[in-house]
């Protein structure tokens with residue numbers, strides 16, 4: 001491995017430290033404590049783990065955490081009623097509805113019911129539109145975390161060729177918007193892209209958000225490029241014992257880290273930054289709702 005490792009775990013801890021300092025100040029000077037409500041519908045074990053770890057970190061930075069666990073059979077009307085109540089709750093500054101939702105619930109309808117000012121995921125159409133037109137928005141956590149790491153590594157991103165693999169509403173598209181906002185020349189690749197390896201070879205920055213284990217190969221990477229691996233894939237790991245598994249990204253780390261200039265690992269890369277940015281967004285939402293000065297370096 002010759003690439004510099006971009007340590008998301010360390011970076012995320014520094015973001016959370018910054019958030020904690022601002023939260024302490026808000027509490028002391030203004031008597032306001034930011035609050036994050038997380039809504040989980042159903043009992044997907046992986047989602048439960050994430051929700052628990054989000055709650056723990058929310059409390060660690062001094063914020064209030066409100067967890068709402070609803071059964072998998074919850075009706076759309078009941079979920080919308082909860083969102084209405086959270087929209088009206090003065091102690092709640094951020095609302096996150098864990099995705100994916102069970103199939104009988106209309107995801108777009110539910111997300112768009114959240115008060116855009118409390119939409120710390122940045123998924124509401126109003127925030128999507130604001131981001132797309134370069135106006136102040138709530139920015140999706142995963143792309144924001146990627147952008148922070150890229151800015152930290154490169155300084156300016158202006159003029160660099162960026163290739164985003166994946167065009168989902170939660171990662172690929174907002175990532176492309178943020179890179180464009182920083183004056184990259186952006187290509188969005190997806191499952192219909194012709195000759196993906198050749199497209200990726202032009203990139204100074206590669207962001208992989210595909211959902212396929214070890215998909216991006218080292219010989220697709222331009223020597224010296226920066227590789228951000230968003231993928232979270234659980235694969236069998238018989239070498240760790242029968243029935244065991246491990247997490248890998250969308251990038252074949254072994255081959256890519258020999259060619260890239262810098263690379264994020266999985267685990268310990270984008271994942272921890274996503275949660276840190278969720279806390280940063282909750283703080284930002286709280287400051288905006290009260291008309292307080294926004295902390296610097298925690299938004300796009």
Ligand SMILES: NC(=O)C1=CN([C@@H]2O[C@H](COP(=O)(O)OP(=O)(O)OC[C@H]3O[C@@H](n4cnc5c(N)ncnc54)[C@H](OP(=O)(O)O)[C@@H]3O)[C@@H](O)[C@H]2O)C=CC1
Nearest residue numbers: 142166167168171190191209210211230231232270271274
């Ligand atoms: N670290 C974190 O915090 C987070 C990690 N993730 C992880 O990131 C990954 C992507 O998530 P998400 O965006 O939600 O996934 P989606 O499944 O919504 O999107 C995947 C994208 O990859 C594209 N794709 C699929 N196969 C290929 C292929 N063979 N060649 C090129 N493109 C392909 C799809 O193209 P098409 O549109 O044509 O189908 C699609 O646009 C997952 O591993 C997920 O677990 C997600 C959120 C947060």
Ligand SMILES: Nc1nc(=O)c2c([nH]1)NC[C@@H]1CN(c3ccc(C(=O)N[C@@H](CCC(=O)O)C(=O)O)cc3)C=[N+]21
Nearest residue numbers: 096097098099100121141232267268269271272274275
């Ligand atoms: N409304 C909504 N917003 C989200 O942001 C959202 C969501 N729904 N649904 C699921 C995805 C996935 N996601 C992750 C967050 C942190 C890690 C993370 O911290 N991963 C650790 C590893 C954790 C482990 O060991 O399992 C790491 O990469 O180091 C991963 C994935 C947020 N998501």
